[in-house]
Amino acid sequence: MTSLSPLSDQSPVVQAAYRARAAAADLAPLPRAAKDDALLAMADALEVRTAEIVEANAVDVAKARAAGTSESVVDRLTLTPERIRAIAADVRDVAALPDPVGEVVRGSTLPNGIDLRQVRVPLGVVGIIYEARPNVTVDAAALCLKSGNAVLLRGSSSAYASNTALVRVLRDAVGGSGLPADAVQLVPGESRDSVGELMRARGMVDVLIPRGGASLIRTVVEQSTVPVIETGTGNCHVYVDATADLDMAVAILLNSKAQRPSVCNAAETLLVHQDIAEAFLPRALEALAEAGVTVHGDERVLAYAEGSKATVVAATAEDWETEYLSYDIAAAVVDSLETAVHHIRLWSSGHTEAIVTSSQQAARRFTQLVDSAAVAVNASTRFTDGGQFGFGAEIGISTQKLHARGPMGLPELTSTKYIVTGDGHIR
Amino acid sequence: MTSLSPLSDQSPVVQAAYRARAAAADLAPLPRAAKDDALLAMADALEVRTAEIVEANAVDVAKARAAGTSESVVDRLTLTPERIRAIAADVRDVAALPDPVGEVVRGSTLPNGIDLRQVRVPLGVVGIIYEARPNVTVDAAALCLKSGNAVLLRGSSSAYASNTALVRVLRDAVGGSGLPADAVQLVPGESRDSVGELMRARGMVDVLIPRGGASLIRTVVEQSTVPVIETGTGNCHVYVDATADLDMAVAILLNSKAQRPSVCNAAETLLVHQDIAEAFLPRALEALAEAGVTVHGDERVLAYAEGSKATVVAATAEDWETEYLSYDIAAAVVDSLETAVHHIRLWSSGHTEAIVTSSQQAARRFTQLVDSAAVAVNASTRFTDGGQFGFGAEIGISTQKLHARGPMGLPELTSTKYIVTGDGHIR
Structure with missing residues (x-):
């Protein structure tokens, strides 16, 4: 038998991916208890070594401040002892979740007597590309380890010192529990090149999950040869049907x-059935104004704004496709439920759309026709969330249709394999 | 509301994809009966219009013969009245299968009283890129229609006349049943450009499934921005463990x-535990020789070949990764089950690996450690097949881990969406 070209000839990212593959092979057959022990050790280590983490984080924070980074971004970057305790508690929560690996998804005895079982197995090596949120480093490591996957973490270079410290602490804990430390790795290097190498590591990395802004996600989706799960962009709609209860709407x-306007399950567009517009829109515009929301309205919405104290500006086509993530909302009056559905199909990012209605027929039709990860009836768009759905944890919210759609919990970090057992069966 | 740039400015492939999206929106909410009626109409039309199909096929066959195409390829290209009857029967079989759309995958009432359901929905628009097998045209159209998907068919240009006739017949039947004919479309144009446009149609095409040779699949995987399901490459292994029953092995x-050496679930490499090599290999080499199989053996296998009538040549590294699809097999003696697993992890395409063993521990260890779509214990690799698994039909065998792994039936042609139903619930 021969071997491939020596590992030392490969780039640091490829070397990391090879080590991750080897670690993933060791993780895959581990029973739940071994993984939970490592997770609890990770949580303990984060608390015991808080000072070391906070010190490293201070370097990133000082750099960010010197670079004139906005305070909201600096805030997300900042780790305090209290925040580290909360992150450690999240890791313990992951340990308490059931292990998806080994679940028999389906099984039967075939007519010829062969026993067929489809069982959940880890994906293998998961790459996460994300922005300056050090908590994602720990969350992603915990969820991947629990589901038997090795993880390659590629955080923002502006959080490199924090992530380096966090991953050092996590790896020590994993190794100390007798599991391969290479199950958790920070992608070496701060340059953009390392993202490119990760995206071209097909065959070594099983899936890439980009978490962050729309442009990051688009880049990864367009350039990666590794399969990608698209997450997070939420141009969510609220459609107020002709029969809606006004207070509820x-x-x-x-x-x-x-x-919470800054999150992906916040609504970005309001659609109002023309038959209820006169009763609903004046109240809605007033309530939005009180909440400090600027409305980007079409002509019919603008007409209802006359004389009101609401801030309403004329919408352009761009507004229909914008994920504001701010106190702004696009708004249009539509002729019918079907027009609302058409608007949503044309402009939505496929995350979450809500209908407010008292009509059983309208609710049924809307849920049938709208093709998004989640469709809410008489409920806020804000419920599309792994925690709210009872998944216990979430690696992201998929807005694509392949593999996983909607909030992704532990089962979404697995694949399956078929076990075919016979007594010497041949065809 | 504004609209996108006029459709007439777009390329024919993009226009086809837009029409497919519209058709998919119409198909998604259809009940099973409407889809089954269309499928039965398709089957009837294939039989009624056999002459028209055979005539078109004769053009492709004549061209292929004139180009010196091998008889085995010409045979796969050829449609006869008998073969068309068999294809129509397959379509009726698809009509008889349960509809995956609408299946509630999971559901619960959340602590706050919201009802949560995850239901199967069609993927939307499925693109199939395949070689000169006109039966795939009909199979893929039937499976996609049954699962509520519109299909864009991109067959080999050498089957263009056949595919054009088949799709004309199918579209007439679909339209005649009151469903949108654009649910079944042949990608316009015979040139390579149309494949490229299909691969870049992200947002319009939901998934591409390449079916065919390894180079076609590699091209699509590397160049497509549309999500791809990799199918079909099978470098399958048979591992004969130390405790194997010799006759069974x-x-x-x-x-x-x-x-059937030409299919993806045929074995391409034999691995033999060193403790059984002396008892097993002489018998195995003799049996393989009688079946006309050439063995590409490592040094230890070559030693057993001395004096035998078997055709054994020295294996090179290339043999370990080759999918022969012919009467050839690579063979090596390994020191242990772990060495066999290591060899498989290094060289396998992740399709199917079999162990022959009498040891419960070895069977359990092999199925745990081998990371392939199917792992067979004391059964032939040839069972990895949608028909054998009882799926009733198969669009391909996925060798990737995302979305679907192993034989893909109708459920694998679906996604899911969450329906969130409340009584005015807010967070």
């Missing part, structure tokens, strides 16, 4: 838009 | 290699 609209 | 080896 106002409450759902406000909650969907303004409870 | 010979039978499984012969069946896996020689029952």
Whole structure:
């Protein structure tokens, strides 16, 4: 038998991927208890070595401040002892979740007597590309380890010192538990090149999950030869049907838009059936104004704004496709439920759309016709979330249709294999 | 509301994809009966219009013969009235299968009273890129229609006349049943450009499934921005463990290699535990020789070939990764089950690997450690097949880990969406 060209000839990213593959092979057959022990050791180590992590984080924070980074971004980058305790608690929560690996998805005895079982197995090596949120480093490592996967973490270079410290602490804990430390690796190097190498590591990396802004995700989707799971872009719609309860519609609209505007399941467009526009829109515009929301309305919405204290500006085509992530909302009056569905099909990112209606027929038709990861009936768009759905944890929210759609929990980090057992069966 | 740039400015492939999207939106909410009616109409039309199809096929066959195409390829290209009857029967079989769309995959009432359901929905628009097998045109159209998907068919240019006739017949039947004819479309144009446009149609085509040779699949995987499901390459292994029953091992080896060498689930490499090599290899080499199989052996295998009538040549590294699809097999003696697993991890395409063993521990260890779509214990590799697995039909055998792995039936042609139903729930 021969071997491939020596590993030392390969780039550092490829070398990391090879080590991850070897670690993944060791992780795959491990029972739950071994993985949970490592997760609990990770949580403990994060708490014990908080000072070391905070010190490294201070380097990143100082750099970010010197570079004039906005305070909201600096805030997301910052680790405090309290935040580290919360992150450690999240790791313990992951340990408490059931292990998806080994679950028999289907099974039967075939007519010829062969026993067929389809069982969940780890994906193998998962690459995560993300922005300056050090908590993602730990979350992703914990979810991947629990599901038997090795993880290659490629965080923002602006969090490199924090991530280096966190991964050092996590690897020590994993290794100390007798598992391969290479199950958790930071992709070496801070340059853009390392992202490119990760995207071309087909055959060594089983899936890439980009988490972050739309442009990052688009780049990865377009350039990666490694399979990608697209996450997170949410141009979510609230459609107020002709028969909607007005109080309910106002409450759902406000909650969907303004409870936390910076997240992907916040609403970005309001569509109102023409038959309810006169009763609903003046109330809605007033409520949005009180919440500090600027409305980007079509002509019919603008007409209802006259004389109101609401901030309403004229919408352009761009507004229909914009994920504001701010106190802004696009709004249009539509002729029918079908027009609303058409608008959503044309402009939505396929994350979450809500209908507010008292009509059973309208609810059924909307849920049938709208093709998004989640369709809400008389509920806020904000419920599309792994925690809310009871998954216990979430690696991201997929807006694509292949492999996983919607909030991704531990089972979405697995594949399956078929076990075919016979007594010497041949065809 | 504005619209996108006029469709007439787009390329024919993009226009076809737009029409497919519209058709897919119409198909998605259809009940099973409507789709089955269309499938039965398709089957009837294939039989009624056999003459028209055979005539078109004769053009392709004549061209292929004139170009000096091998008789085995010409045979796969050829349609006869009898073959068309068999293809129509397959379409009726698809109509008889359960509809995956609408299946509730999971569901629960959340602690806050929201009802959550995850239901199967069509993928949308499926692109199939395949070689000169006109039966795939009909198979793929039937499976996609049944699962509520519109299909864009991109067959080999050498079957263009046949595919054009088949798709005309199918579209007439679909349209005649009141469903959108654009649910079944041949990708316009015979040139390579149309494949490129299909691969770049992200957002319009939901998944591409290449079916055919390794180089076609590699090209699509590397160049497509549309998500791809990799199918079909099978470098399958038979591992004969130290404790194998010798008769069983010979039978499984012969069946896996020689029952139908041209298919992806045929074995391409034999690995033999050193402790059984002396008892097994002389018998195996003799049986393989009788079946006309050439063995590409490592040094230890070559030693057993001395004095035998078997055709054994020295293996090179290339042999370990070759999918022969012919009466050839690579063979090596390994020190242990672990060495066999290591060899498989290094060289396998991840399709199917079989172990022949009498040891419960060895069977369990092999199925745990081998990371392929199917792992067979005391059964031929040839069982990895949608028909054998009881799926009723198969669009291909996935060798990747994302979305689908192993034989892909109707459920693998679907995605899911979450339906979130409340009574005015907000966070």
